[in-house]
Amino acid sequence: MNILKITREKFQDFLIGMQKHGEVHIPKRKTETTYVYDIMDSPDEIAYEYLRTILPVKKYFIKPKEKLIKYSFDSGFSIDLEDPDKKVIIFGLHPCDINSLKILDLAFSGKYVDPYYFNRRKNTVIFGLGCMPDEKCFCRSMGTDHVTDGYDLYFNDLGDFFLVNVGSSLGDDFIKEFSDLFEKPEPEDIDIYIEKRNLRAKSFKLQLDVSDLPYILDIERESEVWNELGNKCLCCGSCSMVCPTCYCFNIFDTIDLDGKSGERYRQWDTCLSKDYTLVAGGHVFRKNRADRVKNRYYHKQHGFVEEYGRPSCTGCGRCIQFCPTKIHVVEVLNKVMGKS
Amino acid sequence: MNKPKVGIYGLTSCAGDQLVILNCEDELLKIASKLDIIDWVMAQSKNDETTPLDVALVEGVVAQQRDIDLLKKVRNRAKLVIAIGTCACFGGVAAMKNQIPREVMKAEVYGDNIDFIDSVKAQPIGSFIKVDYRLPGCPIEKDQLIQMISSLCLGDLPEILNIPVCMECKMRENACLVVEKGVVCCGSLTVAGCNARCPSHNVPCSGCHGPIEETHYDANVLMFKQAGLTRKDIEQKMSMFSTPAWMQEKLMEEIKDESK
Amino acid sequence: MKVNKNIHIPHLGRVEGHGGIEIDIKDGEPIKVNLDIYEGSRFYEVLVLGKYYYEVPSIISRVCAICSASHTLAAQMAIENAFGVEVSKRTEFLRGLLIHGGMIESHSLHLAALVLPDLLGYDGVLNMAKDYPKEVSIALELKKLGNTLQELIGGRAIHPINALIGGFGKIPTKQELLSLKNSLSKGLEHALILADLFKTFKISDYAESPTIYAALEPRDKTRYSFLGDYIITSLNERFPKEEFRKICHEGVVKHSHAKQSLYSGKPFMTGALARINLNGEKYLHGKAKEIQEQLLPNLPSQNILHNNTAQMIELIHSIERALQLVDLIINEGLEPEDLAEFEVHAGKGVGALEAPRGTLYHYYEIDDEGKIVEADIVTPTAQNLANCEKDLRVSIENLINEPKEYLEFKLEMVARAYDPCISCAVHLVKLNKS
């Protein structure tokens, strides 16, 4: 693997230089406790200390609400992508974020491939950023705390400088283009990295043993925990919206006032909502809140494992931070496993 | 369907939803060409008060006998009756203190011994007639209104996504006010449609669009109590306005249950 | 010839809310002249009793959609007055902008949908649009401008949510303000075109009669304004807004859900014409001043039909002033700001401002916990009702020999000239509380 180094100052120049390749997006502070990915006006806005944004990077690939097709009564259906060639460079993805994209890649491939998703995927450059976990991170338990691919460049923040991993041919091109900004790391630099890495490994406080979790879930379908959870959950859907790997959506059509043409949209949905399983005639398959909350956990930790061999949760902790009623995924699952 | 014949009516209200129709400045002339608006007291002085209607849009709450009479007349005339605005759909602000007898209110406001003021307990129009469709909002949202009119011209009515304000709030990437500031926000009880207007302005939702079909008062009460708010606070804040008709009753039940 | 007529206009068309006119004429004398208001009662004063002070503005805003920004601000100012809250300069500018937004929206709606069709002989704006597409689209553009402004500052065109006690929830961005400025400049051109159309009208004088006028004196004594702390009248009196009850002796009238105000036993008028009569000559500047000199050179006017002309002048003033305010706000900086801090304690407060239809007063008494124990709201339409009935009487006397239909139309025009906001009028004012 190709490893380089760049100082903090030069890194800022690098990002400014990258603006000629597309819109550069970075993590910014939004409120006292929250961050968002947003377009960079100046590199001074970068919140290097950030751990999780409110919305994950999925927002760049499946927009909260996006147009799928337009139609007219005269000429039928057609695809109408806004800005199909827009290039975006996102800086600041932590390993869990990069892994979340790899999980979404799975969901949007398969027998039918989602061209909207992959068009944006193709047009997006991914720059990773190393991190130091807080008490809500459990990516280590989910096996998403490190990455060896899935990014173009990866920056390990080591104080005065970043250690840079090159993860793709495109990343390599950028290094060549800005070769005067990057340098070869010294052995001491690698030592600093190893030290930081060890510190990070010791810093994970939250743990979830997922080795036989799907099996436990299978036999604990009727656990009292789900009912308790059902009573507490507002079914507000926040957890799904902020989850990097929740990708459900609704489809609906609009019609123009002239009555001759219209558009078809998709919009994020959540399995926590009652109408999620509503079919004509009014039957709802998951009537109880408990069944719905349970479904979210089962799809992530059970269904996805059976389908793809790994859970779809990345341990990012967003649903823990943003649940208004403080439902804590790890505490819940530990409780189900009898380890409260 | 050719041009539907439409009547637009206001019962007791602030006229806000009718004003929203007039506020569609860019679309108004087109709307006028798509709909045959034959009866609309607020916007035109020559009105047809007898021809059968394809669609009647009714705004406002029933607060007097005159409203009931008008409503029944409209129902008889119209194939479709659509409630526009939270007052017509759910009772709105005016229904906030329905537990106080109207007699007492009258006396408070007009003084004793006044008997000519015709006033009944404020109720949504669904308490009196069959309502075919509800477009909530205090006032209604322009884009939803235009979508409804477009659909009506085709002979349809649009689907209203039954999701809470919270979802739109997160889709706009707002920090949750409950999490961040510990305030009472009615987002999870309220049907989306406003694009989470208030939380996007750092103001908690007070439920002006009315309830989602499935309101989880129990979980909300539990949550706010855990956040250290007293029962009285929760009750007061959650029945703040517009939602009282639906909220207060169920909420009181919940709070009563809690005390067991 | 002795004339007997019964005129009953059951639905006063094209006014906000539900009203009608009932008139009986016997032997050439109007024996009964009632402006009938039968919008249902919503008991707002009772609804807010026991509510926390911070809930009041958004409840009270529902009194009336078209005046919702005025009601929201009046309530907020009254509550701030009770607690002694000092708001920042930028907040004051933003509030000013919001008021102008309401003014632009309301005046252009009234002019476009109600006044112009009357003057040009149409039953409504939709029919008028067929022959006057340009004028109608200009008026709609102006209306939209007012709404855009209210949406940007208030968070919503009707029932603002962003205006709060002590400040604003979210401050608009520079980009938003600059694009607003653009729209305002374009709006000014449009408004001047509309004013040119006004110059071609001959306003008839059948309703002219001596009238008492009342308005707020501009707080900033250098320019025309809708904010002030003193009430002034055409009887040359001046008293603080806290004494608003002096001018608004309210009484319940048998035929109506609204109440009427009398000043020293006499009807009086508040609204655009009152403001222009009392403050126009002294305080107007810029294009608004020019237009006033062209359209209403001889102030004061005693003709209520000139109220619409006065609205035209104010429309131009509001756009001009909004343009200045945008610059002032940008100068103050656009960083987020916490709401003004204050302590909740028992108190009383009055909020007064010039709403599109006239002076609006809110009064609240608050207890130690911050709950409302008494509320009183006096709306312009309620204040104007008695005067309107007076003008109707005068008109009948002048037009008594005209055919019934013509007379009906002319009377409706008088009522509409007030731009009556019936939802406001029936907010129901508290009286004789023991």
Next chain:
Amino acid sequence: MLRHSALDHTLKAKVRNPYLPHLARIVRIDRAVQDNYVFYFRFEDPKIAETFDYNPGQFLEITVLGTGEAPISLSSSPTRKGIVETCVRRMGRVTNALYRLKENNVVGIRGPFGNGYPVEELKGQNVLMVAGGLGMAPIRSLLNYILDRRYEFNDVYLLYGARYPEDLLFKEELTLLSQRADVNCLLAVEQSYNLPGNPIWNGKIGLVTDLFDYLPELDVSSTYAVICGPPIFYKFVLERLLKLKFSKNRILMSLERRMECGIGKCGHCAIGYKYTCLDGPVFTYWDAVNLPELL
């Protein structure tokens, strides 16, 4: 896990968009059964019209322009090209809007989606089809497929029940079929009023399960039961089949779930790790028992 590859993304961005419907024209509407019309469509693009291929048991996503989309089973057989047929019950927004359309109007069609019946597996076997109400819609596709290749299958049975004689879908067709020697077709209605003007019902009266009594002895080890109907129907039919000692994976049933996309993306129809739209709508009863919530 998949390795990140830019090339992979580029290729995937270029696939045919599975969300994009084709225009199709309504060539005929059979209004024989109230609120259960049969729609006959022909794709506007002649090439698609000729080549459109599918499995019995698959479904389409039909768009009514201006209103929306709904998943609807194919009722026609791929052995008869050119026209696709669906039987649609009037239920809500989209189906109502479809009922407003007339012959010669256009709709949008995506598909075919879903797995459909495992026809290759059924070949050389006895096939017992049991349908209740609208469940006849997908079964009819399989039935016609089998009739067109009758020689490839062993004994064929069809049991079909509806509430009233007026509710029987494809009644004429099926009545003719009951006269054929190579198919054992039994029809039953729950009630018959013999209303004036309606032809007199000479068939059986009772529940579809009662028709099992008229079946000859079945060799369940070489028979597939293909069943489709409302939830209550499944309950009783399954009871009968299990009594006959059918293996659970020889019972094929169609399931209904809410679907938005039809292509395994929107999540709504997922049950555990199965997507009704990809892995279904046809499931074996074994799957059904083992997927919680499936029934």
